[in-house]
Amino acid sequence: MRSNEVAKLAGVTVRALRHYHQLGLLPEPPRQTNGYRDYSPADVARVLRIKRLAALGFPLSRIGTVLEEMDTPKSRTTAGNDARDAGKNESNTGNAAADAAPSPHDALEELDRELALEIERLQEQRRTIAELRAEHLDPDLPVRFARTLRMLAGADVLANASAADRTALIVAGHLYDDEELDELERVVERISSENLVESMRELDDRLATLAPDAPESQRAALAEDSLEVLAPIIACFDAANWLRPQTDGERLLDEITFGSYNEAQQDVCDRIERNIVAFLATSPSQATPQPLDPDVTS
Known part of the structure; x- marks a missing residue:
């Protein structure tokens, strides 16, 4: 399959395919005699997996590692394994190492924690935006600083300030700590x-x-x-x-x-x-x- 066909089938762009190649996420298939690259079904599956992980929230810089973890065979023993119950340390060393190795589920757990923090950050941003909109405060200034200035000068503090005063207010607003505020x-x-x-x-x-x-x-x-x-x-x-x-x-x-x-x-x-x-x-x-x-x- 040619790159445009793969891109259409996977729902990505040809430019995205090239980017995957540059990042090492997608091996570059050999070119045919006519100069076009020939993508295999496995390549198409790889593109779909990359797209899926990206949709879940994994950054492209981490997807290669996650794919490796997903594709690495891991030997796992069962709860009723006689060797483990007997405590045969030498034979279990490899199994323990395999069980301790990173897994796709570990990556998912880490991603879930990161997304939870990101959601919290976005919620805080929305709260701040709501305050700025409701009180018609200047978005250049932190909310508390803008509220304090409004007590003194009324609305549109920065709009009415000289260039030097505006610069000073913006710098002060972002540098003042709680005690200075x-x-x-x-x-x-x-x-x-x-x-x-x-x-x-x-x-x-x-x-x-x-x-x-x-x-x-x-x-x-x-x-x-x-x-x-x-x-x-x-x-x-x-x-x-x-x-x-x-x-x-x-x-x-x-x-x-x-x-x-x-x-x-x-x-x-x-x-x-x-x-x-x-x-x-x-x-x-x-x-x-x-x-x-x-x-x-x-």
């Missing part, structure tokens, strides 16, 4: 309860328009005003997250967030961060930070 939720709840959104936007606008050569007085004033607005939020910070060395993810987020800032903008941000760290290091349990320390802000 706990802190983020506390911060967002405090921003909402204290009605700080507008004040923070004004500070962002002031920072965005800060000239690279802004004088010291302007920088110090912006840093001081920022810490005053941020005071209720700082009380929500987890000191452990701020006082430990930066992680690679945090360094990446800093690069995304501050990479385009000019010298004056970076200076103001550094002053704010130094004061927050200094406050958390000395008074981690206080509800509000102390006034700005001139030695820290300069």
Whole structure:
């Protein structure tokens, strides 16, 4: 039989046959004098077996091994075998080895476990998709992170963000662990309860328009005003997250967030961060930070 005939009979494509040849699943039959390959009935049966195992869920990379196990003769003894009952170890060694060898049923059991895990994973994916659809959350973000941002900014957080902010939010959403998400939720709840959104936007606008050569007085004033607005939020910070060395993810987020800032903008941000760290290091349990320390802000 020619390849197109085999493919039609088995319900596969000629390209699939070629792929089976490449993987070593199907021996390549000899060519006839006319140049066409001549497939035997055994080849057709082999193709059907490959197709069947693939339909059960076996990946092609494992089917060759499974077929070998199915085709390997195994000597098995019966429960009433006198030799086994008599404990003739030497004669039973080969039988025990044969019985211990992998079998098609072992492969089926392993596949069944893998499929059960895959079903569980797919069910979890469906639950996540259902939450994203029901709450109209951005699929780029993990559900909990997206819900937290919505508390602060409303719908379409990423759609309304700048390119840099969008990048930072996506990276943060996928890098934050549970403790960092706990802190983020506390911060967002405090921003909402204290009605700080507008004040923070004004500070962002002031920072965005800060000239690279802004004088010291302007920088110090912006840093001081920022810490005053941020005071209720700082009380929500987890000191452990701020006082430990930066992680690679945090360094990446800093690069995304501050990479385009000019010298004056970076200076103001550094002053704010130094004061927050200094406050958390000395008074981690206080509800509000102390006034700005001139030695820290300069």
